[in-house]
Amino acid sequence: MKTIPKRMIPMLLTALLLIWTVTACSGQGANNEPEAKEETAPRERNQVEFTDISADIRGNTSPTQEQIDEVNSTLNDSYLGDLYDTVIPSDYSAYPFEEEVVLDVWMPANSNVPDMNNHAVQAQIEKLTGIKVNFITPPVGQEADAFTLMISSGDLPDIIIEPGRYPGGLEAGVNDGAYIDLTDLMEEHAPNYTAWRNSDEMRRKTTVTDDGRLLGFYGIAPYSEWTWFxxxxxxxxxxxxxxxxxxxxxxxxxxxxxxxxxxxxxxxxxxxxxxxxxxxxxxxxxxxxxxxxxxxxxxxxxxxxxxxxxxxxxxxxxxxxxxxxxxxxxxxxxxxxxxxxxxxxxxxxxxxxxxxxxxxxxxxxxxxxxxxxxxxxxxxxxxxxxxNFMRTGTEAAITTQCDNIEAAMAWLDFNYSKKGWEIINFGEYGTVHLVDENGMPYFHEDSHIYNDPDGQPVAVTIWKYRWHSWPNIRDEHHSNPLIVAxxxxxxxxxxxxxxxMDTSMAVPPLTFTKEEASREAALGNQLSTLRGEYFAKIIMGELPVDAYDQFLKEAQNMGLDEFLSIHQAALDRYNQR
The missing domain is CATH 3.40.190.10 (Periplasmic binding protein-like II)
Structure with a gap:
């Protein structure tokens, strides 16, 4: 990994004093932003046309080893159905990647995945794409400190999962020179992601900044996921x-x-x-x-x-x-x-x-x-x-220290192909999932999801044999084993x-300008602390209900009106995307 230029480090250290995770990063449709399309057909493969094996795989509950190998070891996706209003892209022209490359990917720890580098999903993706990855994960519970140290040191990996941890959010990271602006690179180097995000107006609108830039790869679903809580x-x-x-x-x-x-x-x-x-x-x-x-x-x-x-x-x-x-x-x-x-x-x-x-x-x-x-x-x-706004899972950004941007984009773009959709959501064919008569993968009764050789419950295997939250096309309604069991x-x-339930009062994912972000973070942090203290003490009886009047006065003195004006400005820009 290379380092951020020294001239930027004081700026980053200053920003770290105002850490407030802003995860809603999207944006306004600009003049150079492509119009949304009702239907986006997959780009024509440049490498090879696969033999249609749907008759062998669909509805097969006892596949042979040869059939299992054909599904797991090749990019052939002919057995998968077109199951949504929009066809999932199938552009595999970048794979296998010609250059030998190893990408460093930072991601928060997951207690259910002791070692991401030995995860079955990653091993399969590496084999199909030809792109090797080295995951860097801090100890569980130390993610925030590890991220802060990484950013302040200027020593960055190629890709960061959950880049919104950056002070001020993903867009601030791009503006400060930590992450790459991918706007001019997406169409050429991420054809699957480009086709998928442009295939629906909501997906397009929630994955672009207010000024029309494309800064990262977002988790975007085929639908707005059901209320979860x-x-x-x-x-x-x-x-x-x-x-x-x-x-x-x-x-x-x-x-x-x-x-x-x-x-x-x-x-x-x-x-x-x-x-x-x-x-x-x-x-x-x-x-x-x-x-x-x-x-x-x-x-x-x-x-x-x-x-x-x-x-x-x-x-x-x-x-x-x-x-x-x-x-x-x-x-x-x-x-x-x-x-x-x-x-x-x-x-x-x-x-x-x-x-x-x-x-x-x-x-x-x-x-x-x-x-x-x-x-x-x-x-x-x-x-x-x-x-849900069709934004789901998590997001990824490519850093300015990335030595092979094309490889990084190709690795992430695979997640938005039909084959990537299958592997990430449903895991390995055979031991974890089979495919029904319509071409939809499903977890069979003997699946490792439900019958883990190590005896782990579904709450663990949901991550052990698939990736539950990722920058990809997440199909939770069909692939969350806690739902479909x-x-x-x-x-x-x-x-x-x-x-x-009425959701008309829900605020869509907003993006703040660099100037707004630090102020919004500071005000939001203060208001959240104030709310937590007053509301908890009143409910516990440590303060009378009338103490609320003092709470509201303090919130207004703290800058509540300014806080709301920042959010209103961001909403106005969102509505114009």
């Missing part, structure tokens, strides 16, 4: 209370009180140190959304400053005083929450049905149902500020939430 109730709690699934805040209060009476000591597992207190689930009923949202006029507003905030805080303070919440909601980590969830104390949890299908149903045979986000009044429409109803719950 909400209210989940143990079926036995409904049976014991004899009550229906609650809808209004008053009905929730009645249900939680009854649940406590029948033996659930802290019926609602409410929150934790990683943010569940601000989920837009209960507070959303009062219009007190977690952070920014779009008001009825389509303007950016701040949830904690809304008129019914005191009513929300009074409600939660009362519920807390009456023992309806887990006592450690302000400090519990993930493991503590799951231990509480499977105990007889908990009746309801706010979490992902994918996660709880694993912890509740699969591991402890606890059935559960999903409830829509609460509403204040009967007849109100349940709502959420979560909307036999007997799982996680996907049914998520689909039900998505189809029955």
């Amino acid at each position: 909400g209210m989940l109730i143990k079926q036995e709690a409904l049976d014991k209370t004899g009550l229906d699934v609650p809808n209004t805040i008053d009905e929730w209060y009645t249900f939680l009180k009854k649940a406590k009476e029948v033996g659930y000591n802290s019926p609602l597992n409410y929150g934790s140190s990683y943010g569940q207190i601000f989920t837009g689930i209960i507070n959303g009923a009062f219009g007190v959304w977690d952070w920014t949202f779009l008001d009825e006029n389509g303007k950016v507003a701040w949830g904690p400053a809304q008129p019914k905030a005191k009513e929300y805080l009074a409600t939660m303070q009362k519920w807390n005083q009456e023992g309806l919440l887990n006592r450690d909601w302000a400090t519990a980590d993930f493991n503590q929450r799951m231990a509480s969830a499977i105990s007889d104390d908990t009746a309801v949890i706010m979490d992902s049905p994918d996660t709880m299908w694993s912890f509740w149903k699969e591991q402890n045979d606890i059935d559960f149902v999903g409830a829509l986000n609460p509403v204040l009044n009967a007849g109100d429409k349940s709502a959420t500020t979560y909307k 036999k007997g799982s109803y996680s996907g049914d719950i998520r689909k039900y939430w998505t189809e029955n």
Whole structure:
């Protein structure tokens, strides 16, 4: 790896003092930005036309070793169907890559993947593309410090996964000279990514900056993924209370009180140190959304400053005083929450049905149902500020220290080909997945996903034999084993939430200018800390509800109006892309 020019290091060190991860990097359609297309056909292969083997592979539940090798060891994708409104590209003209190259790729650690360099997916991609990769991963829990040290040292790898960790976000990294502006290179060196992102207006709009630049490779899906987080109730709690699934805040209060009476000591597992207190689930009923949202006029507003905030805080303070919440909601980590969830104390949890299908149903045979986000009044429409916008997974950037930009782009571009879509989402053919009669890969009952030779649960194999969050075409509705496993109803719950909740107040992925980014980060950090302290203390009864008035005054003095104006300007630019 080479180093960033010394003249830039003071600038980077200054920026590091204002670290605030900005992950929403997209942009405005500029004059040189290609128009979105309703349908983008794959580019013609320049190398070879493959023999159609769909008759041998589709619907085959007992493939021969020769068939397995044909699928896993060649770029032949003829057996895969065209399963979406847009055809997934199949341009393999860059592979195998002619030059011998090894790319250094930095990525955050994953506790489920001890060594990315020995991951089966990476081994298969390396074989098919001819591009070798050396993954650099810091120890679990040390990602933030490792990233800071890497940037400040100026010693950069070829590719960075999650480049939005850069102070001010991905665009700031490009402006400061850490990452490469790929605008003029994408069409030639990333034909699959180019075709896929241009095949839908939303995908195009959320992967370009306000000034029309293409700065990285984003995870972009064939659809907007289902809502992933909400209210989940143990079926036995409904049976014991004899009550229906609650809808209004008053009905929730009645249900939680009854649940406590029948033996659930802290019926609602409410929150934790990683943010569940601000989920837009209960507070959303009062219009007190977690952070920014779009008001009825389509303007950016701040949830904690809304008129019914005191009513929300009074409600939660009362519920807390009456023992309806887990006592450690302000400090519990993930493991503590799951231990509480499977105990007889908990009746309801706010979490992902994918996660709880694993912890509740699969591991402890606890059935559960999903409830829509609460509403204040009967007849109100349940709502959420979560909307996928077809942006999913994660993103990647190529650094200015990359010695072979063409190879780096080719390696990333493979992820957006039909073969890359199959391998990353579904893993190896045979041991992990088969292909149905329509050409859709699926995890069979004997798959290593469900029957790991090492005895690991699905919550681990979801990463062990495939990549769950990556810069690629992520097909979560078909390839997330926690959704598609036999007997799982996680996907049914998520689909039900998505189809029955209003998302009109959701803010799309925004991009801030270099000047805005540092100011937005500083203000956002201060406002988040202020909100966390006041709201938590009021709910715990350490401050009276009327302390909210002082909170709002401090937020305004801190620069709330400026913060909102920055977001509004970014939204205005987004709408013009």
